[in-house]
Amino acid sequence: MVDVPQLVEQARQGRPRAVARLISLVEGAAPELREVMATLAPLTGNAYVVGLTGSPGVGKSTTTSALVTAYRKTGKRVGVLAVDPSSPFSGGALLGDRVRMSEHASDPGVYIRSMATRGHLGGLAWAAPQAIRVLDAAGCDVVLVETVGVGQSEVEIASQADTSVVLLAPGMGDGIQAAKAGILEIGDVYVVNKADRDGADATARELNHMLGLGEARAPGDWRPPIVKTVAARSEGVDEVVEALEKHRAWMEEHGVLAQRRRARAAREVETIAVTALRERIGDLRGDRRLDALAERIVGGETDPYRAADELVDGLTNGG
Amino acid sequence: MVDVPQLVEQARQGRPRAVARLISLVEGAAPELREVMATLAPLTGNAYVVGLTGSPGVGKSTTTSALVTAYRKTGKRVGVLAVDPSSPFSGGALLGDRVRMSEHASDPGVYIRSMATRGHLGGLAWAAPQAIRVLDAAGCDVVLVETVGVGQSEVEIASQADTSVVLLAPGMGDGIQAAKAGILEIGDVYVVNKADRDGADATARELNHMLGLGEARAPGDWRPPIVKTVAARSEGVDEVVEALEKHRAWMEEHGVLAQRRRARAAREVETIAVTALRERIGDLRGDRRLDALAERIVGGETDPYRAADELVDGLTNGG
Structure with missing residues (x-):
């Protein structure tokens, strides 16, 4: 287990290996990624x-x-x-x-x-x-x-x-x-x-x-x-x-600096959100809900658009 | 306004222009796209x-x-x-x-x-x-x-x-x-x-x-x-x-034919759902919610991951 607060503290003291380790954690999408990001935010x-x-x-x-x-x-x-x-x-x-x-x-x-x-x-x-x-x-x-x-x-x-x-x-x-x-x-x-x-x-x-x-x-x-x-x-x-x-x-x-930083943050959030949503849908492969929808499409009971609506609604109500 | 049921009827009677028109509607993501797909489904x-x-x-x-x-x-x-x-x-x-x-x-x-x-x-x-x-x-x-x-x-x-x-x-x-x-x-x-x-x-x-x-x-x-x-x-x-x-x-x-068709339908639904979700996020640009999240990130109050969670939750509870 990585001690994230300690690593962040070391990074702030100027220890290059701690900085390197933190970057590796965030770019590799490690399990600690979220903790790292949350710890860094106020800094x-x-x-x-x-x-x-x-x-x-x-x-x-x-x-x-x-x-x-x-x-x-x-x-x-x-x-x-x-x-x-x-x-x-x-x-x-x-x-x-x-x-x-x-x-x-x-x-x-x-x-x-x-x-x-x-x-x-x-x-x-x-x-x-x-x-x-x-x-x-x-x-x-x-x-x-x-x-x-x-x-x-x-x-x-x-x-x-x-x-x-x-x-x-x-x-x-x-x-x-x-x-x-x-x-x-x-x-x-x-x-x-x-x-x-x-x-x-x-x-x-x-x-x-x-x-x-x-x-x-x-x-x-x-x-x-x-x-x-x-x-x-x-x-x-x-x-x-x-x-x-x-x-x-x-x-x-x-006021351009603040505006650019807000725009950058917004893009970041978007990218992360799209990735997360895509992964959620990816997880549904082989899931019974998606299978059932596909079955109904093949049977002509519904079409892919209505099925996608159902899927998206399902995702957005707790996945 | 396109009369979709009439167009579908003409296509089924073998009129090539009606077929061409329907394909144009679906590939161009026309407003009638959903009606076309729903009408076609049972056929x-x-x-x-x-x-x-x-x-x-x-x-x-x-x-x-x-x-x-x-x-x-x-x-x-x-x-x-x-x-x-x-x-x-x-x-x-x-x-x-x-x-x-x-x-x-x-x-x-x-x-x-x-x-x-x-x-x-x-x-x-x-x-x-x-x-x-x-x-x-x-x-x-x-x-x-x-x-x-x-x-x-x-x-x-x-x-x-x-x-x-x-x-x-x-x-x-x-x-x-x-x-x-x-x-x-x-x-x-x-x-x-x-x-x-x-x-x-x-x-x-x-x-x-x-x-x-x-x-x-x-x-x-x-x-x-x-x-x-x-x-x-x-x-x-x-x-x-x-x-x-x-x-x-x-x-x-x-049973492979039915299985392949179900898999094909599932892929279709996925593609449409991902596109829809991406568009929903795209729509949020300039939206006050995304702006507010970005503001809080810039201020160090939250990080992009927690913000993305909020955004996704917001999307999935009625957009």
Whole structure:
């Protein structure tokens, strides 16, 4: 039996193994999942959640790593959730990247967790928010969620952050790729990384045009900044942090932060509820009620819609 | 307003436009959907539903067309549901095929309907069974459901027929393809089409081996036959019909037909119920209850799991 309150206490004291254990419990849908979530609830809400997404090769992990360094300089505790099987955080990339990450691995103020695409019901949309909650409750001031912006669920996760950062790089036909993947719409801050390469200005201009940033906006509207970086040399990274802080301040001023967090919580509840309902129906296979309904359909006494109504009513009156 | 009873009456009198209209109503989830399904219910249960699946290029449509001809010779009314965007029934294939199909198009004893992959909730798994019900109620003795055996839902539809026919062709590495797609397990009858080509015997032998047909079976067990055909010249097609009739007789003798139909009905009910529950939750977006729950989560007063419980309880007590 896992002693959940003790584990949570250890996590809050900054013990990385306790944090890791808690994340494993919530992402694996362990029997303790509900107890963990209930224990964490009053401890959450402090972390600023930043989503980073972009096509493979734009330098997401390098940027994430540079951001970790920047935030650590100001004394903040940082959590990293890498939802990307090719991320060096998941051990799947170039040696140079891994070396860069390994600085953080020994820093007690940094938690790094990778999360591969999961096969079970609800998938990433279900598991990622739980892991964020653990990092939040464990005392992270900032949680960086790195997702590869190619799948629907990855884009969804990034868009559910407090602030979404969309990364591009010059010369990858990247604007079009990003537009196709639907990540252009979700950015609060845009980063053109590898800005020392040819075409960085063109990419920034193209982006500026595609986003309609030249157009007039209502006063008080957020105008997503485009920041040029060379993350591998930490150039421009302080400007990214500055842009993030500005966006955060803007959200707080306009009530957007609370609104986004409510929307995120609502999505979480929905996902969990749908999963639960689906499981309840799944449990009915071989159940006499479903068998009896099927029998009546085959006999022409009822139709699948009326049968489904009966089934749903049965479920909702105590299962 | 659609006069559903009149439409059903016309469909039963053999008016193809009435059949087409009914299928459009059920696959489009029209407001009349429930009335249509309720009206059809007592009229269903007569059609023998045969699923045909196999990789692109094995000759599914040609075989389907030849089967239509064979069944028409015995005076049976035949429905064809082509769940395959590349099927000539959907107008997407070679001219030669289309000419072959067009013979049937003018035959009042044949209904042909194509159904592309649908984007909405529940997808094909939801729409195909409804269309089969319409064809059944309209008086079809046989409904042939042609699916391209590459997607999970297509395989599922084929496996939900009374009898599943799996088609292969020589020299396509087809056995392995079929095994990968999971269609090898679902066949009640196997057809090696294009049997005038080199390698037909090898394909049949390979299949025989993969299916373990040489092994001993319990008496009374169904041993899937392997029929060689050249569907383009109608060779072997009568043998396919014979195999189908044998399988049907075997199913009736052993209570398997009723059992399969009950299982099919149960799956239908499940799919509809899950869709309905999902929609109910979807309706709650912007609802005060969900908003209030989200607010409490953000405030740390509750966690997403307890909130989901409340939501599900709320749904099941009258929505």
